[in-house]
Amino acid sequence: MAESSAYGGRGRPWHPEFVEYMEFIVQHPVYSGMPDAYYEPGRIQWEAPSNRSSGQFKDTHGRRAKWWAAKAAEIGVSTASDQWISRVAKTIHPTKLKPCKICGRQLQLRYAYPQERLLQRLRDLRGVPTDFQFDPLEPISDLVLRLDRHCGSTVISQLPSVFSSGLKALNTKPIPRSMPEWIDWLEKHYIPSEPRGVLSPGAMSNAPDRFDGFHCDNLCCRKHADKGRSKENLQTYVTDRRVFEYWSAGDWVAADRLMGLVRTTLSSATCRNGHQGPCAADHIGPISLGFCHRPRFQLLCTPCNSAKSNRMYLSDVLLLKQHEATGETVVSWHSRAVWDLCKDRVGTDEHARRLSKLMRDNRHSLMAALKEVYDANGLTYLASLLELDRANFDVTFTELKATDHLTAYAKLVHSARDTKYAVEQKVRRLRIAFDELSAYFEKRNRNAFVACPTTTHLKRAVDSLSKARSGFSMQEALLAKANAAAKDAQGSLFRASLDSTRAVPASAFAATHAALEAHMNQTGRTLAELWESDRYCREIAEDVD
Ligand SMILES: [Zn+2]
Ligand SMILES: [Zn+2]
Incomplete structure (x- = not known):
């Protein structure tokens, strides 16, 4: 394992969990052939910004973009389609999990995390105790399950209205009735539909700027997180x-x-x-x-x-x-x-x-x-x-x-x-x-x-x-x-x-x-x-x- 201090300047070393993840990704066969993977032996070139105007690695960004296009062709994603590059990044990722560069917390890459709007809707359901703890980093399926255990049948009967737009958009029939059916719908249909403004991914994609195609900072530490998550609002x-x-x-x-x-x-x-x-x-x-x-x-x-x-x-x-x-x-x-x-x-x-x-x-x-x-x-x-x-x-x-x-x-x-x-x-x-x-x-x-x-x-x-x-x-x-x-x-x-x-x-x-x-x-x-x-x-x- 590399020294974590090998990465990150100005007294802000990257989290060891993240460095370990970098090594796992760079050596994974899915990413083989990624241009300029190392600065020098043992030192991973994780970032490839588009604005390098000189130096040995000034073309890394462009060369990696080509690598992503070739990968798209390999897995059958058209580079003419909308957001093709982020779809490729999500598809090929070997674990769909990524630790945060700052705090090391591992989050899902999927749209699993409830935004403030959705949390508010759940908080307002009848039968939810006022001291029930909501955590924006708890995946929605876990949260729904926990609500059901704590609050009983009052919650499940209100779920159709909480997710009414999703049920409609996905043309879900029949509407889930039992908790296993709800979890199944959330996991297999709703989360994959990436409902913006309702759910967030654990990390946003940004290929080819980063080696794995995702922002280094996860939702937990994102600077420009949704306003709804800001401290004032939570308070x-x-x-x-x-x-x-x-x-x-x-x-x-x-x-x-x-x-x-x-x-x-x-x-x-x-x-x-x-x-x-x-x-x-x-x-x-x-x-x-x-x-x-x-x-x-x-x-x-x-x-x-x-x-x-x-x-x-x-x-x-x-x-x-x-x-x-x-x-x-x-x-x-x-x-x-x-x-x-x-x-x-x-x-x-x-x-x-x-x-x-x-x-x-x-x-x-x-x-x-x-x-x-x-x-x-x-x-x-x-x-x-x-x-x-x-x-x-x-x-x-x-x-x-x-x-x-x-x-x-x-x-x-x-x-x-x-x-x-x-x-x-x-x-x-x-x-x-x-x-x-x-x-x-x-x-x-x-x-x-x-x-x-x-x-x-x-x-x-x-x-x-x-x-x-x-x-x-x-x-x-x-x-x-x-x-x-x-x-x-x-x-x-x-x-x-x-x-x-x-x-x-x-x-x-x-x-x-x-x-x-x-x-x-x-x-x-x-x-x-x-x-x-x-x-x-x-x-x-x-x-x-
Ligand atoms: Zn007392
Ligand atoms: Zn974090």
Whole structure:
């Protein structure tokens, strides 16, 4: 084995795994006759740039190009065809695997690696836990298999929509049903079809610049990797899908950023119950119960966090009331009534749990009401509830620290941010919120109690929509089209609808929103009257979703 220091200058030696691979390739019969394989005995000439103007090897690039053309003829690839040279490089490669020159990591040469777009689609599937780890260097087949093992049948049933364009383009019939069929389709049909923008190869081809016809830097270390993979995006794409599912109010962008910062900079703080970290950010009032997604969190270690799950203790209720007393909005508009009517009755952990159950039913009631609006072509109005323009700003916190097991900072600073990124966040929020609304009662009919299925207020809200809509029928049509489209077409359609959706003034919905608010207030009053009822007092199996 050659000394790895024989290659690479300026203190950046090529990785030993890569040097070993070079030797394997140069001696492989497939590449026999490659011109100028060595600079001198024992020293491989791996690179053959096209811009050498002088010296013994100035024609190496051209001579190697001829070698590739002869190889193409040998294996029956026409040099008149599109990308013939990279097809030859991929076809003749003896292992289809290559280590990275920089880090030594071995990756497949095939289009096996999911791009951010695809990862996002998978992250957003129903039933995928928010802490599921996604790694862009995990081949797609392995990832799908792992999702299936972790999340069960909910994932497999959604795969046809995840890969709908691929299934269509490849004219796949019948559509795979079992996991072995899916893996087979991915490996034998989808990956070989090299779907750009969805999957990436482990290394890009660039014959004849490199001996084997591939870039030295693999996907892991590529300098100009997709934007979607950039650190900023990985960090900020942590938005909990549930924030969108539950129509939470609040500065969701600031809250997300702070959640990410807790993970990266405050995780060594101690848990509020005195345990050693790492700690995660706990919404003191769970968003699944109608509380805001706001930039203020309590630090809980993993066991305490999962023990708390989606309910409140007495200490949480007291803390929320404390924050309210300083003028903070802690609860979303739709859950204000039940919270306000019950919060002062909470004097024990049992009461706090009772209130949690009431608020969960308030959520079921909210989703039922929003579904009515949704079914009555109220998408433009619903979009106005999502606070999409929050995404136009990035957020930084000054002097961030943990005080009494809570996040604290001196100042929250907003700054305008990259439009493209803002657009993607808005599209994602729209898509998830609508998606969840249409599926909500399909997956949760077992214990969902809707307190006031119909009220005159709700009827008024729906009626007012048809009146208001005459002013923005075009916007409604655009949103409806995007919402009804297949998953892979949805992004561009939602994107196209954004500007016109924003152009609708909030006043257009004043009557609708007032009526819906009145409906939720009545719902809250009805639930508050059930404070002593069996449904909320009895110790029954927790409804955890
Ligand atoms: Zn690498
Ligand atoms: Zn703890």
